[in-house]
Amino acid sequence: MSKQLPLVAMDACCSPLAREPLSEPQAVELAKVFKAISDPIRLRLLSLIASHEGGEACVCDLTDAFDVTGPTISHHLKVLRESGLIDGERRGTWVYYRVHPEVLARLSAVLVPADPATALA
Amino acid sequence: MSKQLPLVAMDACCSPLAREPLSEPQAVELAKVFKAISDPIRLRLLSLIASHEGGEACVCDLTDAFDVTGPTISHHLKVLRESGLIDGERRGTWVYYRVHPEVLARLSAVLVPADPATALA
DNA sequence: CCCTTGAATAGATCTACATCAAAACAAGAC
DNA sequence: GTCTTGTTTTGATGTAGATCTATTCAAGGG
Numbered sequence: 001m002s003k004q005l006p007l008v009a010m011d012a013c014c015s016p017l018a019r020e021p022l023s024e025p026q027a028v029e030l031a032k033v034f035k036a037i038s039d040p041i042r043l044r045l046l047s048l049i050a051s052h053e054g055g056e057a058c059v060c061d062l063t064d065a066f067d068v069t070g071p072t073i074s075h076h077l078k079v080l081r082e083s084g085l086i087d088g089e090r091r092g093t094w095v096y097y098r099v100h101p102e103v104l105a106r107l108s109a110v111l112v113p114a115d116p117a118t119a120l121a
Numbered sequence: 122m123s124k125q126l127p128l129v130a131m132d133a134c135c136s137p138l139a140r141e142p143l144s145e146p147q148a149v150e151l152a153k154v155f156k157a158i159s160d161p162i163r164l165r166l167l168s169l170i171a172s173h174e175g176g177e178a179c180v181c182d183l184t185d186a187f188d189v190t191g192p193t194i195s196h197h198l199k200v201l202r203e204s205g206l207i208d209g210e211r212r213g214t215w216v217y218y219r220v221h222p223e224v225l226a227r228l229s230a231v232l233v234p235a236d237p238a239t240a241l242a
Numbered sequence: 243c244c245c246t247t248g249a250a251t252a253g254a255t256c257t258a259c260a261t262c263a264a265a266a267c268a269a270g271a272c
Numbered sequence: 273g274t275c276t277t278g279t280t281t282t283g284a285t286g287t288a289g290a291t292c293t294a295t296t297c298a299a300g301g302g
Contacts, residue, residue, distance in 0.1 A: 017164070018171035018225065021186075027161040027168070034164070038156035039260080040148040043138070047148070050139035050235060059279065065142075072261055074280050079259095093269055093278060101234035104139065108232035113222035114171060160290080180249065193291055195250050200289095214248060214299055244302085251296070258289075266281065272274085 018114035033107060036083035041066060042076045049086060049097050056098040059088075139235035154228060157204035162187060163197045170207060170218050177219040180209075 022030070037043050048065060049057045063073050077097060080086045085104070088097045143151070158164050169186060170178045184194050198218060201207045206225070209218045 017168040018220070018222075020168075020172050022165050022168040024161065024165065027164040031159050031161040031164050034155050035159035038152055038159040040145065040152040041260090043148040043152050043155070044143050044145065047138040047141075047143040051141050055235075060277095063278095068260090069262060070279070071263080071281080075260075078280085090268080090279090095279065099139070099234075101139075101236065104232050104234045108229045108234075111225050111229035111232065113220075113225045113229075114176075115222065162290090184249095189290090190292065191249070192251080192293085196290075199250080211249090211298080216249060246301080247299090249296100249298080252294085253292105254294105255292085256290090258287105260287085261285085263284090264282085266279105268279080269277090271276080 015110075016112045016114065017110050018112070030107075030110060033083050033085065033103065036079050036085060039076065039079075041068065041073075042080055045073070045076055046080060046085060046099065050099045050101075050104070056096045058094045058096050060094060062097075136231075137233045137235065138231050139233070151228075151231060154204050154206065154224065157200050157206060160197065160200075162189065162194075163201055166194070166197055167201060167206060167220065171220045171222075171225070177217045179215045179217050181215060183218075 037046060044065070045062055048062055052061075059073065059077065062077075063070055066073060077086070077088065081088060081097075084100060086097050086099050088095050090096075158167060165186070166183055169183055173182075180194070180198065183198075184191055187194060198207070198209065202209060202218075205221060207218050207220050209216050211217075
């Protein structure tokens with residue numbers, strides 16, 4: 001169930017984008033993860049999983065929250081999985097997903113503006 | 122030159138995605154901005170502008186950093202502009218772009234993981 | 243004025259992606 | 273075993289997007 005992709009290339013993970021120019025490989029890796037969260041359904045899936053009690057959510061819970069079909073949700077979960085943002089585990093009948101907080105943290109760190117003061121504007 | 126789109130809908134800006142489930146409208150707004158930075162060239166453009174001396178960069182400088190044609194760079198700058206991430210200003214012959222740090226800060230805040238401790242993993 | 247240089251737009255093309263219905267697979271219940 | 277429920281895969285389809293060339297627009301310089 002895990003496929004553990006680059007997890008946001010380690011050397012691309014920590015220097016804020018506004019501090020120094022991103023290298024081309026760094027940009028390629030980051031773009032993949034941002035693409036994964038550039039869809040409303042995937043953003044909500046991620047949020048539902050991350051904010052769910054116990055830090056994990058069953059696919060059955062997730063599907064009900066949307067107007068699209070099951071296969072479509074499954075597709076979006078796969079995209080999130082392959083980007084390294086979430087991971088799924090089957091326990092009996094159901095499959096449970098949880099987020100990788102480190103990846104979220106790295107994305108957040110990359111986007112921090114150069115001057116922290118502006119963050120409070 | 123400015124077109125001032127939603128700038129990341131104000132009510133969607135500050136609660137981390139992992140704290141509570143994103144509403145559908147919030148997700149739609151956020152997804153637009155993430156889509157804007159889900160391309161390697163746009164990420165590097167954003168980084169080049171944000172990290173450039175004086176906080177602004179001329180299109181002429183930006184174009185040289187890539188293997189694609191001028192119109193393609195112009196297209197990507199437009200996408201970033203329409204997402205509210207950057208803004209351009211013509212001064213004489215050249216056009217200068219600068220980032221909106223508040224938007225960057227909000228995106229960063231949304232991605233912060235639920236448990237701050239995990240950010241240091 | 244016309245010409246040059248910088249930048250944006252228009253139109254065309256090719257690829258990537260979101261979605262669905264149908265089929266396959268996984269795990270239990272009977 | 274067979275049936276049922278939950279999840280994923282497959283295949284097809286329509287739309288969005290990245291890129292190019294050619295054209296247009298903007299601002300100065302002769």
